[in-house]
Amino acid sequence: MITVKSLQLGFGNSSGSGGGYQQVLHDVDFTVAEGEAFGLVGESGSGKSTVLRCLAGLYSHWRGDIAIRGEALGRRLTRERCRLVQMVFQDPYGSLHPRHTVGAALLEPLTIHRMDRPHERVAQMLAKVGLNESFRQRYPHQLSGGQRQRVAIARALILEPRILLLDEPTSALDVSVQAEILNLLAELRAREGLTYILVTHDLGVVVHLCDRLAVMQQGRIVDTLPTSELGNGGVAYTRTLVEATRS
Numbered sequence: 001m002i003t004v005k006s007l008q009l010g011f012g013n014s015s016g017s018g019g020g021y022q023q024v025l026h027d028v029d030f031t032v033a034e035g036e037a038f039g040l041v042g043e044s045g046s047g048k049s050t051v052l053r054c055l056a057g058l059y060s061h062w063r064g065d066i067a068i069r070g071e072a073l074g075r076r077l078t079r080e081r082c083r084l085v086q087m088v089f090q091d092p093y094g095s096l097h098p099r100h101t102v103g104a105a106l107l108e109p110l111t112i113h114r115m116d117r118p119h120e121r122v123a124q125m126l127a128k129v130g131l132n133e134s135f136r137q138r139y140p141h142q143l144s145g146g147q148r149q150r151v152a153i154a155r156a157l158i159l160e161p162r163i164l165l166l167d168e169p170t171s172a173l174d175v176s177v178q179a180e181i182l183n184l185l186a187e188l189r190a191r192e193g194l195t196y197i198l199v200t201h202d203l204g205v206v207v208h209l210c211d212r213l214a215v216m217q218q219g220r221i222v223d224t225l226p227t228s229e230l231g232n233g234g235v236a237y238t239r240t241l242v243e244a245t246r247s
């Protein structure tokens, strides 16, 4: 479904004097099968979000190969790709406009992509994420954190993508709400047959949601393993992360 080969990315000016250039991704390789939930973990600054942003088409200056469903990813966002791959951010405000109602936020992508039966689709999507019709009229500031993340997930799914990129989707939420959103994501994946790539610093989230994971350290993948082996397998660095979570 997704193949990433020798993905490299840096920021800053590589020419000229005085440095300032930082290589953030060094030859990142991984593959994700259709319907799989793949976790990308590692400490803050290891490059996890940068990998997702490359896949989402938010950067264009990466090197290497990215293929989605066997098709090489170009540098430019195509309409088809926008439909196929969607992203959910840690802060739901990242994808919600403060002066747009929930209804408007969900209608917008449908209008842009000229989808039929838009109002019916909005109603169905709200139901799927566990929000009733009354939420259509509300603005983002009139929602709880969990409700806001439900709306952001609904907006990401409204065009029926096949791949959902999740960047710390529960990290900004209260612990009780975290579990609710993780359950919703698990349920949506099972029901819609979605492929997930989930970035988190929280191994608990990976255990809850992912089949397999890769561990990143300083812009490199240092380990790839099934989630079931987290407790007893993995390289030394992976075991250090597991130990840090336990203590």
Ligand code: ADP
Pocket (backbone or CB within 6 Å): 011, 012, 024, 042, 043, 044, 045, 046, 047, 048, 049, 050, 051
């Ligand atoms: P993570 O998500 O694992 O916490 P990121 O992918 O956000 O890490 O960042 C990895 C590194 O890349 C960090 O050192 C960060 O400062 C740097 N970085 C990320 N985005 C940019 C950017 N747009 N410009 C310059 N440096 C960036």
Ligand code: MG
Pocket (backbone or CB within 6 Å): 048, 049, 050
């Ligand atoms: Mg990040």
